[in-house]
Amino acid sequence: MLLPQDMGPKYSFLKIGDGIDFTNQYPANKVLITCRIAATDYTFEKFTYVEMADFTLEQVQVFARKWFVHDDEKAKRFVDELNRAEHRGLRELAQTPLLLTLLCLNFEETLTFPARRAELYEEALDALLKKWDATRNIKRDEVVSRPVVGPQAPVVHACGCRIL
Numbered sequence: 747m748l749l750p751q752d753m754g755p756k757y758s759f760l761k762i763g764d765g766i767d768f769t770n771q772y773p774a775n776k777v778l779i780t781c782r783i784a785a786t787d788y789t790f791e792k793f794t795y796v797e798m799a800d801f802t803l804e805q806v807q808v809f810a811r812k813w814f815v816h817d818d819e820k821a822k823r824f825v826d827e828l829n830r831a832e833h834r835g836l837r838e839l840a841q842t843p844l845l846l847t848l849l850c851l852n853f854e855e856t857l858t859f860p861a862r863r864a865e866l867y868e869e870a871l872d873a874l875l876k877k878w879d880a881t882r883n884i885k886r887d888e889v890v891s892r893p894v895v896g897p898q899a900p901v902v903h904a905c906g907c908r909i910l
Contacts, residue, residue, distance in 0.1 A: 766790070800841035809843070813850040824853050833859060839866075 769777050769792060779793060801809065807825050814821035828837055828849075836859055839845040848870040852860060855873045860866045879885070 801843060801846065806840045806846060809846055810850060827859060
């Protein structure tokens with residue numbers, strides 16, 4: 747279940763209720779719910795709570811080397827770029843494994859880092875869609891609608907809208 751932190755408590759009951767209904771309806775399924783530490787306003791009886799530690803700088807570097815295992819030069823460039831003073835905020839993001847994955851995916855495609863977090867999500871989504879299409883031998887000539895990311899996303903997705 748996805749519940750963006752920007753959504754706030756006004757909409758949270760919809761997603762949380764859906765998650766509980768789903769786990770009750772399909773008890774044999776394995777379900778993982780994630781949230782930020784500060785977002786633990788709810789408890790789920792059937793779930794085990796664990797806290798995942800942030801990556802250390804060394805773990806970030808190991809992850810990057812493994813991500814770019816077939817391109818040592820790109821791995822080095824990724825680590826060097828990430829260590830630049832102006833990318834201090836990105837280094838903080840990189841401590842979270844999912845966000846580090848998005849940074850690697852983005853860097854793999856563009857050899858740069860995005861200026862804003864929303865750009866990171868957009869560029870990573872574009873890269874994933876391209877990879878998905880490539881695995882299915884699909885070439886798109888037309889404009890494809892894609893989900894909205896960023897601060898406006900909760901409102902747009904709540905009304906079922908999509909942007910072309």
